[in-house]
Amino acid sequence: MRQAKNPFGLEITNPSTATITTGITLTTDCLEDSHLTCYWGCIQKLLYEALQKHAYCFRISTPQALEDALYSEYLHQEQYFIKKDSKEEIYCQLPRDTKIEDFGTVPRSRYLLVALLTLADEDDRAIYDIISMVSVIHIPDKTYKFPCRILYQYLLLAQDQFHDLKQLFMSANNNSTPSSGPSPEEKNADRSFLERAGLCEGEAEPSEDSSKDCVVCQNGSVNWVLLPCRHTCLCHGCVPYFQQCPTCRQFVRESFALCSQKEQDKDKLKTL
Incomplete structure (x- = not known):
């Protein structure tokens, strides 16, 4: 039986206060220095195609690899350096000049927020089986005010596989x-x-x-x-x-x- 250590941790801080206009605060807890990259308005279809590409074509081990797989089809991107074991709080927000208050009615073609955690040091990518984590996050907007939550999380492995984290x-x-x-x-x-x-x-x-x-x-x-x-x-x-x-x-x-x-x-x- 194989055991895998996940170097990434991500939580939503005070989810009740998060909205598309006021932004969201994420708390990271990583075992190694990492990068947190947030993609606002990521196209759903391209995200799942990117996950399939990780399994069959190339590894999504860096923010640039995911950006290439998404063809830069998103509304806004933010990136932060995360120090290991720091449990940093990161505030993310769509720029006010976008003037976006909602993403329309369902079914939607875009996710409000996709957060990617990757290892910053190339040497660390050779140590861990899990090399990146993708989190799909719902944030209340003008049309749908349901509570902020992590909808999906995917662990991407160095062996060209990915696992969908589900409720335990x-x-x-x-x-x-x-x-x-x-x-x-x-x-x-x-x-x-x-x-x-x-x-x-x-x-x-x-x-x-x-x-x-x-x-x-x-x-x-x-x-x-x-x-x-x-x-x-x-x-x-x-x-x-x-x-x-x-x-x-x-x-x-x-x-x-x-x-x-x-x-x-x-x-x-x-x-x-």
Whole structure:
């Protein structure tokens, strides 16, 4: 069973405040020096053609490689240098002179924002299996005011492959008090929009268990994601012994840890 380390991390900071006119703040967390390149108004068809080109023609390991694959068909581009382990907050915004308030009704031909993370140092690209990450981000505009979110994330591998990151099927929850979130009505309306836009795969929301522990030993904290089934149900100690997912019995092709063993140990000490 092969294990792959993802050097890239990307989150939306305060998604409730992001709009197409006010911009968006992204927080990066990269293991190595990287470049964050944001493409506003990227044509959907060209983006998926670019991903296919990575698999069959050439590697998208640099911003220039993706720009060539997109034929520069986007409205605006921004690029930032990200220092490793810095957890920087990056503010991105369409220039005001574009005077764009929305991207029209669905189905849309363009994504509002596509964020590309690539390794800055060529030597690092020879070390990691994952050499870039593409994130497709929805931002509220004048026509559709649904909450800001990451719609898709793709990990691009040095072996001319790419993986579509999907929602994890967790075997545990944190038993914390739920934060204020969208109502069921808002969720249904949101999902309806995504389905019409072709941005929803129609998968049911995964159910969660009340336990925090590994489904096998019932002792260690769940930390390992199994692919391709996406079940997150094993701890660090149990994962080496399983060639099949203990939840669905699907054969495991790859796996990765949500956090390092050291980080888990630190979290345990904080709770003591």
